[in-house]
Amino acid sequence: MKKITFSRLKFVMLTVLLTMFTSTNVFAYTTYEESHRDHYNKIFFYTYPLQYGTNGKVNINYSYTEAGSHYFGYRVLLAAYALGGTSTYSNWYMSYNNYPPFLLTEVSPSSANVPITSNNYGNVDWVGLCSASSKVKNIKINEYFMDDGYYNYALEEYTVVILHEMLHSVGLDHYNCNDEVMLSAKRGYNYDLHPGDIGGIYDKY
Amino acid sequence: MINIKSEVFTVHKKRNIFLILCLIIIVGIGAFKDNVTEALNAGLDRMLGSKQVSALFPFDNIDQVIEATPNVVRVKVLSSKNFKYDDIDFVSNEVQVLDTLRSNDGLKPDQKITILQTKDVNTLLQKNTEMMLFIEKYRGPIIENGYVIIGHDYGQYVVSDKNLKRVTKNLDKVKKIAVDYTSIAELKNKVDKLPYKTPEERKQEKLKEEANKEKINTPEVKQ
Numbered sequence: 100m101k102k103i104t105f106s107r108l109k110f111v112m113l114t115v116l117l118t119m120f121t122s123t124n125v126f127a128y129t130t131y132e133e134s135h136r137d138h139y140n141k142i143f144f145y146t147y148p149l150q151y152g153t154n155g156k157v158n159i160n161y162s163y164t165e166a167g168s169h170y171f172g173y174r175v176l177l178a179a180y181a182l183g184g185t186s187t188y189s190n191w192y193m194s195y196n197n198y199p200p201f202l203l204t205e206v207s208p209s210s211a212n213v214p215i216t217s218n219n220y221g222n223v224d225w226v227g228l229c230s231a232s233s234k235v236k237n238i239k240i241n242e243y244f245m246d247d248g249y250y251n252y253a254l255e256e257y258t259v260v261i262l263h264e265m266l267h268s269v270g271l272d273h274y275n276c277n278d279e280v281m282l283s284a285k286r287g288y289n290y291d292l293h294p295g296d297i298g299g300i301y302d303k304y
Numbered sequence: 305m306i307n308i309k310s311e312v313f314t315v316h317k318k319r320n321i322f323l324i325l326c327l328i329i330i331v332g333i334g335a336f337k338d339n340v341t342e343a344l345n346a347g348l349d350r351m352l353g354s355k356q357v358s359a360l361f362p363f364d365n366i367d368q369v370i371e372a373t374p375n376v377v378r379v380k381v382l383s384s385k386n387f388k389y390d391d392i393d394f395v396s397n398e399v400q401v402l403d404t405l406r407s408n409d410g411l412k413p414d415q416k417i418t419i420l421q422t423k424d425v426n427t428l429l430q431k432n433t434e435m436m437l438f439i440e441k442y443r444g445p446i447i448e449n450g451y452v453i454i455g456h457d458y459g460q461y462v463v464s465d466k467n468l469k470r471v472t473k474n475l476d477k478v479k480k481i482a483v484d485y486t487s488i489a490e491l492k493n494k495v496d497k498l499p500y501k502t503p504e505e506r507k508q509e510k511l512k513e514e515a516n517k518e519k520i521n522t523p524e525v526k527q
Contacts (some may be wrong), residue, residue: 109322166390218390219442219444220390221443221452223443224356224359224452225357250360
């Protein structure tokens with residue numbers, strides 16, 4: 100039997116570590132901006148992923164708390180429907196002829212794995228925020244920009260913000276494409292999931 | 305005379321220590337998997353930023369960032385304090401103004417001001433560092449009389465020997481814009497050429513632009 104030397108052992112271990120490191124998507128960020136491609140990024144450091152339940156679905160138990168002065172409950176509902184919608188008219192069915200892997204249920208904040216809170220956080224540089232790598236994936240919605248004279252967000256525009264944060268909570272990262280919900284500075288009234296967003300979800304679940 | 309025996313022993317000893325250390329690490333990770341994962345999470349979170357955000361960056365070029373900035377100031381970071389607001393980690397940084405390239409809020413050298421940042425979202429200011437910051441007044445309930453940085457990483461630069469260096473290029477993967485200044489002098493030239501526009505002025509400009517676009521796109525109807 101060939102004797103493994105110390106330096107060879109080090110080399111083997113380093114190679115294994117390097118392979119493990121490069122096989123993750125740490126270098127996978129692309130800068131494509133072309134439209135209509137099946138593209139997405141996944142969060143590199145997405146710990147505590149949401150798991151499949153015994154019902155064969157990934158159970159997203161969300162809650163909504165209004166801590167500021169604007170009510171986003173209906174916006175949350177629309178975003179939840181977009182993420183877990185089972186209608187044949189939903190993008191899920193249209194794009195993949197299939198249904199989403201998620202089951203979204205509204206629960207109380209204490210038992211939610213995706214609690215959503217809206218509040219006024221002032222003119223900080225974010226509209227929505229998600230702690231995607233925590234066990235409980237808190238989503239915060241900054242209502243300030245509705246009352247800001249320059250940004251002037253419409254209530255309807257928050258649906259895509261909430262959906263964007265929900266997609267973070269299931270493990271998707273930003274992707275620089277104007278069509279996709281996962282565009283970082285996504286703004287507008289359209290909150291349809293793009294095939295790229297859906298492709299990312301199917302890649303994870 | 306070379307002591308071969310002792311050299312061989314040293315190599316063997318080194319190998320054994322290395323193997324034992326590997327074994328301890330593997331067993332340790334196995335036994336305290338959750339704790340190790342959590343510690344690793346915390347460490348990497350600090351490095352990578354654990355929060356994902358819907359960012360606010362309504363700029364297409366660096367000129368727009370400069371026009372939207374009421375104050376461009378060179379500061380020294382004195383101290384930073386972490387605190388929570390509604391379960392979100394924020395940082396309030398006390399900085400001393402050293403110099404102003406633009407000051408619409410009457411900021412003066414030696415004045416101490418507070419800069420609010422969101423932890424795990426913004427690139428945090430480092431103590432004792434000299435920085436060039438693009439700032440505006442903070443309008444919200446978290447702190448009083450504070451300022452926030454405009455333009456994410458495009459609004460903060462480390463100053464070293466009168467040169468400016470962007471703190472990180474995190475935003476580039478989201479929206480990359482060209483920065484055509486590398487020194488304080490070059491930035492000053494730009495700031496002088498591009499005066500501050502109030503949000504109202506920028507809004508009116510944007511509306512005009514959109515109206516012009518619509519005009520171009522709508523064909524004339526001859527009667």
